[in-house]
Amino acid sequence: MDEKIFRLSIKNSHERCKKWGINVDQVYSRKILNEVELQKKIAINRELIVTSASYMEMLTEVTKEHEFFALLTDGEGCILNSIGNEKILSEAFAMKMVPGAFMDEKDMGTNAMSMVIRDKTPIKILGKDHFVKAYHKWGCCAAPIRDENKKIIGVLDLTGYAKHIQSHTLGMVMAAAAAIEDIMMTKQSNRLQDVTNKHIKTIFDQIPVALILSDVDGKIKMCNKKGLHMFGSRENKLKTSEMSELIEDWEEIRKSIYIGESVSQEVNIYALRNSFKCNLTAIPIYNSEEDVIEIVYTFEEIGKNSVKSKKAAQNCRAFYTFDKIIGEDENFLKIVEYAKKISDSKSTILIMGESGTGKEVFAQSIHNYSSRIDGPFVALNCGAIPKQLIEAELFGYEDGAFTGAKKGGNIGNFEMADGGTIFLDEIGEMPIEMQTRLLRVVQEGTITRIGSSKPISVDIRIIAATNRDLKKEVEKGNFRKDLYYRLNVLPIYLPPLRQRKSDILLLAKHFFKSIGKRLNKPDIKIPEQYINNMLSHDWPGNIRELENVIELVINTESIPTHYFREECCDMEPFIELKTEYLNLDYVEKQHLIKVLKKYRANITHCSQVLNITRNTLYNKIKKYNIDVTQFL
The missing domain is CATH 3.30.450.40 (GAF domain)
Known part of the structure; x- marks a missing residue:
């Protein structure tokens, strides 16, 4: 200066x-x-x-x-x-x-x-x-x-x-x-680049087809979750880092890319699950000088997932997620966190608990929390299928496999669940002869249709559930010991509702709100003196019973005393309605809403049915602040 x-x-x-x-x-x-x-x-x-x-x-x-x-x-x-x-x-x-x-x-x-x-x-x-x-x-x-x-x-x-x-x-x-x-x-700069890379990787992983990014020499730089599932090892790593070791005739593909052509063709793939065919699309990425610097590959496996299989799996979706599970009990929340932690593992899960504790809810949530979220979720109640049909349900059958078999054959639940999760509910009810075949699937990852000798590889996550004590069933000879240990790799025990008393009111409020909305019923307030009765009841049917009782209460505005233990039977038969639901204005408003909904807010028709003038109807709509646009 x-x-x-x-x-x-x-x-x-x-x-x-x-x-x-x-x-x-x-x-x-x-x-x-x-x-x-x-x-x-x-x-x-x-x-x-x-x-x-x-x-x-x-x-x-x-x-x-x-x-x-x-x-x-x-x-x-x-x-x-x-x-x-x-x-x-x-x-x-x-x-x-x-x-x-x-x-x-x-x-x-x-x-x-x-x-x-x-x-x-x-x-x-x-x-x-x-x-x-x-x-x-x-x-x-x-x-x-x-x-x-x-x-x-x-x-x-x-x-x-x-x-x-x-x-x-x-x-x-x-x-x-x-x-x-x-x-x-x-x-x-490194932080920004790291954030950018994470954004790109997140988006890359959400794309529901297998994607791989390589340089022009075929060195693999990135692979999304779907690609890892298709080509990866059990450690979630690609079997190779070179495209030439993954795709047959890769050199021919590279030549096309070098001269600026995109590639779309059927290719043979070499992966952990042996050779299989894919539809491949390869697209070049250019720098500012118009030089090819990277190649993006998309793969869609063919042959294995037939049109029939895809159609069958369209309805196989899991809807529950962990954020929809209701509970504040400390031990229960630990179970939820444990379930999240094991969601992405490939090991089998055995969910144990009494009927109505939410075993399938947990199974669906685990599926949706895992990398298999885009795959099918197939649920099968092993106790609800006749013994003579369970094999065909699980493994499928070939054309003409038995009298009455569907023409063209049929895929089973395991094939339908390929790439996703199969939920075997009430596994303790599975016939002993079927347990041997299930053990092979768990051990080898292959199934064989009825009427065929050709093994079919399946990539599935098995979640089993039971309300029985399988250890005792093993001792009785009703359940295979080796299958029990194969299934019980990651055990989850869901406590009955009587062991999570603090969640009863929380669940009750949730069901009152959700069921009331579904049935278009008014809110119902449980008088204070009934709450202790709800908490002291054993609820042998657990969450399912609680939900059913509340639906009964909403529909009838009463609760039968037989749903409670004897010491709780001094309850009054009716649940109080909120004061606002007892006045005539409320009743009139609800009736207007029903009529407007039924006639899609057509004022002329509604006024005729109600036997009042159009102007009177308009005034009442204004008085009760009814939004008629919701009924159009």
């Missing part, structure tokens, strides 16, 4: 100090943060502090012969860190030049840090250039630290006794500040 400009700048700063009311005999900053406020500052500027620390140490190490200390402030002048010679640093601390103290002009007068913040340029301040006398013995060199938008986010300062300040001291500080800026910007 030119000497005249520098002197004028110092003079102006001193004048401002007088206006701020700074006393030349002042020693301490007028603003020092308390511990809580300081910790917030440090948290906000943690990266700046960490990045600057090594450069501050370097500056004090280079100047250790002459006793210097380095300070780092934020963009407002608040000291964030101090490093240096113990002797001179103790003097600074005695003057409360400590983290949390503000060195800006309003609070500490003219100094190097305040001048940098004010003039936004590196500066060297010596002796009496400082406004307060306590600093006259020191010389300070400071430089700004800017972000990518050139905003000052910090100031780096090196302070020592004025006689030891050299001509190159400011240069060292400026170089250190510039280095800190570069590192901070590089980190920011």
